[in-house]
Amino acid sequence: MAKIITCDAHDYFEIVCMRRSQIKITTHSNKKYYGTAIDINKMNYQEVLKIQVNTQYEYEYVLLTDIKKLEAIGNKSAQHNFLIQL
Numbered sequence: 001m002a003k004i005i006t007c008d009a010h011d012y013f014e015i016v017c018m019r020r021s022q023i024k025i026t027t028h029s030n031k032k033y034y035g036t037a038i039d040i041n042k043m044n045y046q047e048v049l050k051i052q053v054n055t056q057y058e059y060e061y062v063l064l065t066d067i068k069k070l071e072a073i074g075n076k077s078a079q080h081n082f083l084i085q086l
Contacts, residue, residue, distance in 0.1 A: 023037050025067055035051040035053035038052050
C-alpha cells in the first residue's frame, strides 16, 4: 500500500511553492534540506517537493511522504513563517 499525506499537509506544500518561501525540511530519517520551495512534481508515480538550493540551477527533490517537518523560515512577511509536523 502506498503512503499518503493529508489534504491539509498537501495544502501547506502548495502554499510554500506558490509563495516561493524559504524552507527547511526534515525527513523521517532526520535528513535536512534548506532552500526555496519551487514546485510539486511527480516522479515515478510519487509526488516530490522541488527545492532550489545554493544556485539558480541546483535542485533537491524530496518525497512528500518522507517529510516529517516543514518549516517556512526567514520570509519577509511574518505570517508566511510557520512550522508543521507531519
